[in-house]
Amino acid sequence: MRAYNSLLKWAFLISAFLFNNNYFHYYRKGFSYNKINYPILNITLDPGHTNETNFAKFPARQGRKDFDTDNDGWIEEYELNSIVADSLETRLKNDPLINYVRTKIDGKYTKAFLECLIKNDSLITEMATRERLPNEPRAYLPVHLGKKVYNIGVFAENNSDLLLSLHFNKASWSNNYKGFHVIISPNNEKYKESLELAKIISRTFREKGYKISECIPTDPLTETPDSLLKEGIVIRNLAALGDPGHKLTKPVVLIECGWLKDYINASDKEIKELSDAVYYSIQEYVIRNNFDGNLYK
Numbered sequence: 660m661r662a663y664n665s666l667l668k669w670a671f672l673i674s675a676f677l678f679n680n681n682y683f684h685y686y687r688k689g690f691s692y693n694k695i696n697y698p699i700l701n702i703t704l705d706p707g708h709t710n711e712t713n714f715a716k717f718p719a720r721q722g723r724k725d726f727d728t729d730n731d732g733w734i735e736e737y738e739l740n741s742i743v744a745d746s747l748e749t750r751l752k753n754d755p756l757i758n759y760v761r762t763k764i765d766g767k768y769t770k771a772f773l774e775c776l777i778k779n780d781s782l783i784t785e786m787a788t789r790e791r792l793p794n795e796p797r798a799y800l801p802v803h804l805g806k807k808v809y810n811i812g813v814f815a816e817n818n819s820d821l822l823l824s825l826h827f828n829k830a831s832w833s834n835n836y837k838g839f840h841v842i843i844s845p846n847n848e849k850y851k852e853s854l855e856l857a858k859i860i861s862r863t864f865r866e867k868g869y870k871i872s873e874c875i876p877t878d879p880l881t882e883t884p885d886s887l888l889k890e891g892i893v894i895r896n897l898a899a900l901g902d903p904g905h906k907l908t909k910p911v912v913l914i915e916c917g918w919l920k921d922y923i924n925a926s927d928k929e930i931k932e933l934s935d936a937v938y939y940s941i942q943e944y945v946i947r948n949n950f951d952g953n954l955y956k
């Protein structure tokens with residue numbers, strides 16, 4: 660298996676080199692191929708929300724009909740999150756340096772995710788029912804749904820090296836914000852690595868022409884320095900990422916890819932470009948964390 664993986668890895672890198680440097684950032688100036696080694700990065704890919712916990716939605720007649728995957732007359736955030744995750748998955752599937760698991764497929768929790776929830780029920784119940792701090796926003800979901808959100812972090816810790824959660828913001832027709840931002844949690848033992856990845860995502864997105872969001876919600880418990888907000892990065896306590904009741908031990912980032920309104924008519928090409936921006940960011944993170952830190956010199 661290891662020999663097979665190794666062969667796959669080299670075939671991947673050689674084809675990246677020969678055919679499409681633009682699409683494979685592993686090929687970069689100064690990249691030292693003989694330093695490529697395992698471990699592979701294991702990602703938990705979380706397409707945000709389900710139809711139980713969805714907030715942002717627009718009438719399907721205003722957007723692409725096929726984005727209304729559950730045919731309920733609305734294009735919901737969870738549907739678009741899933742579409743972007745599917746597009747990203749086509750990349751991850753062909754990348755021998757990255758393994759991934761998903762929390763949801765087609766907007767539904769996977770079997771493994773639900774088994775994790777049952778197995779860790781008492782821990783997760785404690786997280787979801789603890790008393791909130793005086794300034795802390797109230798839990799916005801009933802406990803049985805909140806537990807599933809807490810399980811995203813628990814599942815990621817049990818199955819991977821990194822949690823990547825994909826979302827879109829909601830903007831009404833009158834409230835015309837634009838742009839992306841990235842969320843990390845202060846309650847994360849790997850805060851430094853999470854911040855590093857958030858910075859890579861922010862830079863990659865900007866290089867690809869995406870603008871930083873004009874509106875970034877902040878957290879009453881934890882102040883985000885202006886220097887980070889200017890990069891489109893905010894520090895927030897969120898159930899899935901780590902909050903005052905539990906600290907996650909693996910790096911965690913949540914990407915608000917843009918505002919839902921701007922994507923309900925997105926072309927396949929736009930979806931692919933967006934998921935590619937996420938993919939390139941992960942590639943760079945893999946390189947930085949697994950290989951020589953001087954690759955870019």
Ligand SMILES: [Zn+2]
Nearest residue numbers: 707736826827
């Ligand atoms: Zn969301």
